[in-house]
Amino acid sequence: MTDPELIEGILRRDRNAFQYLVNQYQKPVIKTACYFVGSMEDAEDLSQEIFLEIIRSINSFKNNSSLSTWIYRITINKSLNMARKQQRHGIMLRVESLFGHRQGQKEGFSHEPSTCLSDLDEKEKRKLLHEAIGRLPENQRIAFVLCKFDDQSYKQIAEIMKIGLPAVESLIHRARLNLQKYLTPQFSEYKTS
Amino acid sequence: MDCKHFRNNIFAYQEGLLSAEDLRLAENHLLSCKACEKILADVRVVDEMIHVEKTLEPAPFTSTRILQRIDNEFSETRKPPVITLVRILQPVTLALALVCGILIGSYTARKDSPPAKQASNSTEKLEFLRANLFITDFADEDKNPVTNK
Ligand SMILES: [Zn+2]
Numbered sequence: 001m002t003d004p005e006l007i008e009g010i011l012r013r014d015r016n017a018f019q020y021l022v023n024q025y026q027k028p029v030i031k032t033a034c035y036f037v038g039s040m041e042d043a044e045d046l047s048q049e050i051f052l053e054i055i056r057s058i059n060s061f062k063n064n065s066s067l068s069t070w071i072y073r074i075t076i077n078k079s080l081n082m083a084r085k086q087q088r089h090g091i092m093l094r095v096e097s098l099f100g101h102r103q104g105q106k107e108g109f110s111h112e113p114s115t116c117l118s119d120l121d122e123k124e125k126r127k128l129l130h131e132a133i134g135r136l137p138e139n140q141r142i143a144f145v146l147c148k149f150d151d152q153s154y155k156q157i158a159e160i161m162k163i164g165l166p167a168v169e170s171l172i173h174r175a176r177l178n179l180q181k182y183l184t185p186q187f188s189e190y191k192t193s
Numbered sequence: 194m195d196c197k198h199f200r201n202n203i204f205a206y207q208e209g210l211l212s213a214e215d216l217r218l219a220e221n222h223l224l225s226c227k228a229c230e231k232i233l234a235d236v237r238v239v240d241e242m243i244h245v246e247k248t249l250e251p252a253p254f255t256s257t258r259i260l261q262r263i264d265n266e267f268s269e270t271r272k273p274p275v276i277t278l279v280r281i282l283q284p285v286t287l288a289l290a291l292v293c294g295i296l297i298g299s300y301t302a303r304k305d306s307p308p309a310k311q312a313s314n315s316t317e318k319l320e321f322l323r324a325n326l327f328i329t330d331f332a333d334e335d336k337n338p339v340t341n342k
């Protein structure tokens with residue numbers, strides 16, 4: 001099914017088109033959302049909203065970008081909204097814990113600088129990686145996730161983010177550097193020594 | 194290549210993006226510098242974490258769940274008339290079949306019970322009704338029907 005056929009089908013509310021849309025984009029949508037909302041489970045739930053939004057707003061799709069670029073933009077916007085909500089909720093929890101309403105809420109990054117990454121099991125490593133990605137500034141996070149987890153080219157990322165190629169390159173480099181600093185705090189010392 | 198130069202290019206080195214000449218210089222530096230070798234090990238651990246993370250897939254049946262949600266949301270607008278007709282006809286046919294079953298069942302039961310064969314006059318008919326409908330308290334006039342009305 002070509003993009004115009006798919007768009008036409010979605011406009012007609014044709015179930016075959018819906019099925020094709022989901023089969024084609026389910027994985028990139030969920031895998032992208034995952035690094036903004038923090039877990040695969042939340043991303044799977046959010047993906048339902050994302051696909052509904054794609055279908056509802058297909059009227060507003062303009063042919064000046066590819067369908068995939070447009071879908072990525074919706075995915076990122078929806079995911080960022082969800083992440084901001086989670087963040088606000090997190091801040092509320094921390095405020096509450098400050099006033100003693102809640103106990104045992106972990107604040108900020110859970111990685112102890114003394115912990116050696118190689119000593120952690122896969123689950124702990126994944127959690128840390130997600131936390132570290134979650135700490136990246138939004139633009140760095142978008143560029144990095146699209147590049148590393150969705151295999152998008154710099155050109156595609158530039159299109160999705162509506163920025164130039166050098167900016168993409170710089171964002172990805174800074175994101176990688178920051179990740180390294182978060183995950184191996186001794187890295188900052190190395191860099192300056 | 195000195196430590197500063199190597200560390201500035203460490204990601205490019207790890208991703209194989211260095212020119213042949215820079216690669217040779219970097220490898221020479223690594224042979225003689227334990228500190229940079231340690232940093233490179235850290236970079237590789239994080240790269241490995243990214244690599245493992247990348248292989249993870251959404252849970253199976255996620256697409257089914259998404260499609261179900263889409264069906265729920267857009268069911269009225271998308272269903273062709275044939276499907277709607279089938280949805281109406283199905284319960285109607287079932288109900289008809291059920292009624293037919295009950296009628297045939299009760300007819301067979303009556304046929305098998307002895308009073309049905311004998312019911313020739315009105316008293317016998319009443320007995321038959323009593324037996325079949327489980328009515329025990331008829332009025333007297335029903336027991337002795339007045340014929341001269
Ligand atoms: Zn060195």
